[in-house]
Amino acid sequence: MKVLGIESSCDETAAAVVEDGCRILSSVVSSQIAIHRPYGGVVPELASRQHIKVIIPVITEALQRAALNLSDIGAVAVTQGPGLVGSLLVGIGVAKAIAYSTGKPLVPVNHLEGHIQAAFLEEAPASFPCIGLVVSGGHTNLYYVEDHGRSTLVGRTRDDAAGEAFDKVAKLLNLGYPGGMVIDTLARKGNPKAISFPRAYLEKDSLDFSFSGIKTAVVNFVRRYVDVGEADGQQPGEQSLKSAKLLPVQVADIVASFQEAVVDVLVQKTCAAAQQFRVRQVVVAGGVAANSRLRRRLEEEVGRLGLHLQLPKPELCTDNAAMIAAAGFHKLKMTGGRWDLDFDAISRWPDLPGYLPDDRPK
Ligand code: KG4
Numbered sequence: 001m002k003v004l005g006i007e008s009s010c011d012e013t014a015a016a017v018v019e020d021g022c023r024i025l026s027s028v029v030s031s032q033i034a035i036h037r038p039y040g041g042v043v044p045e046l047a048s049r050q051h052i053k054v055i056i057p058v059i060t061e062a063l064q065r066a067a068l069n070l071s072d073i074g075a076v077a078v079t080q081g082p083g084l085v086g087s088l089l090v091g092i093g094v095a096k097a098i099a100y101s102t103g104k105p106l107v108p109v110n111h112l113e114g115h116i117q118a119a120f121l122e123e124a125p126a127s128f129p130c131i132g133l134v135v136s137g138g139h140t141n142l143y144y145v146e147d148h149g150r151s152t153l154v155g156r157t158r159d160d161a162a163g164e165a166f167d168k169v170a171k172l173l174n175l176g177y178p179g180g181m182v183i184d185t186l187a188r189k190g191n192p193k194a195i196s197f198p199r200a201y202l203e204k205d206s207l208d209f210s211f212s213g214i215k216t217a218v219v220n221f222v223r224r225y226v227d228v229g230e231a232d233g234q235q236p237g238e239q240s241l242k243s244a245k246l247l248p249v250q251v252a253d254i255v256a257s258f259q260e261a262v263v264d265v266l267v268q269k270t271c272a273a274a275q276q277f278r279v280r281q282v283v284v285a286g287g288v289a290a291n292s293r294l295r296r297r298l299e300e301e302v303g304r305l306g307l308h309l310q311l312p313k314p315e316l317c318t319d320n321a322a323m324i325a326a327a328g329f330h331k332l333k334m335t336g337g338r339w340d341l342d343f344d345a346i347s348r349w350p351d352l353p354g355y356l357p358d359d360r361p362k
C-alpha cells in the first residue's frame with residue numbers, strides 16, 4: 001500500500017509517498033531556515049503562515065516525483081503532535097481535506113513514533129526488540145521498542161533537550177542559526193578536550209538525561225571572558241564575542257568541548273539502556289542524530305558491545321514526511337482501522353509515543 005505522509009509540526013513542510021512502510025517513492029522537505037534565521041529561532045506565527053503557502057505545492061511535488069495521482073494512494077498519514085499547534089493544524093487540515101475528498105483513510109501519527117520509524121526505512125531495516133534514542137530539538141527520549149507503535153519510555157531529559165542545548169549554545173556564541181548544524185561543522189576544527197564541561201549521569205542506573213548543567217557551564221565559561229555591556233552598540237546585558245579578547249581558547253574549542261560532553265552522555269545512556277534491556281539492536285533518530293561526532297561515537301561504542309546500530313541517513317533523522325508515512329502504514333496495519341476526521345492537533349503529547357491508550361480506530 002502506498003501512503004501519502006504529511007508533516008508540518010515545526011518549521012519544515014514535508015510530504016512523502018512510502019510503499020508498504022519501507023520503500024520511499026518520494027520525499028519532499030521545504031525548509032523555513034531562512035525565514036527564522038533573523039530571529040535566531042522558530043517564530044510560530046511565521047511558521048504556520050509559511051506552511052499554508054507551501055503545503056499544497058510540496059504535496060503536489062511529492063506525488064509528481066512518485067509519478068502518482070491521489071487516486072493511487074491507499075491512505076494518508078499526518079503528524080498529529082507533538083509540535084506547534086498552529087503548524088500542526090495546517091498539515092492536519094490539508095490531510096483531512098484530501099481524505100474527505102478521496103474517501104481514503106486518514107491516520108493521525110505521533111511525530112516521535114515517526115522519528116523511530118526512520119530506522120525502518122533503510123535498505124536493511126532495524127528489527128525488534130530494540131532500544132530507540134529519539135534526540136531532537138524538543139525531546140531526548142530513550143524507548144524500549146517492542147514493535148511498530150509499541151514503545152515504552154525508559155529515559156527522558158529532565159530539563160533541556162539535547163538539540164535545545166545545541167541551539168542555545170550556538171545562540172550564546174553568536175554562531176548563527178540553526179545551531180546544531182553550525183556547531184557540528186565548527187567543532188571539527190576544535191579540541192574536544194580543551195575544556196572539561198560537566199557530564200550529568202544522574203543516579204546510578206538512571207536512563208534520564210539532564211543538559212541544562214552543561215549549557216549553564218558553557219554560559220558561565222563564556223561570561224568569565226566576555227564583556228557584558230553596551231560595547232559594539234549593543235543593549236545592556238547583551239554579550240558579544242567580538243569583545244572576547246581574553247578568551248583563552250578558540251570558539252571552536254568551546255563548541256567541540258560542549259559537543260563532546262553532550263555526546264558522551266547520549267552514548268553512555270544509550271549503551272546502558274541496551275545492556276539493561278538486553279537487546280541486540282539500537283536505533284537512533286531525531287535531528288541531533290545527524291550530528292557527525294555522535295554518529296562516529298555511537299558506531300564505536302555500540303560496536304564495542306557487539307550490538308547492531310541502525311542510524312538513518314541524516315536527511316531521515318531531521319524532520320521529514322517519509323517517517324510519518326511509514327508510521328501511518330504500520331498504525332493502519334496494526335490497528336486495522338479508520339479514524340474519524342474530527343481529531344485535533346495534540347501540541348503536548350503524553351510521554352508514550354505511538355498509539356495513545358484510547359487512540360483506537362472508532
Ligand atoms: O528532529 P528535528 O529536525 O526537529 C524536532 O523535532 O525538534 O530536530 C531539530 C534539532 C535542532 O535542535 C537542531 O539544532 C538539531 O536537531 N540538529 C543538530 C544537527 N542537525 C540538526 N544537532 C547537532 N548536530 C547536527 N548536525
Ligand code: ZN
Nearest residue numbers: 136286287319
Ligand atoms: Zn522532529
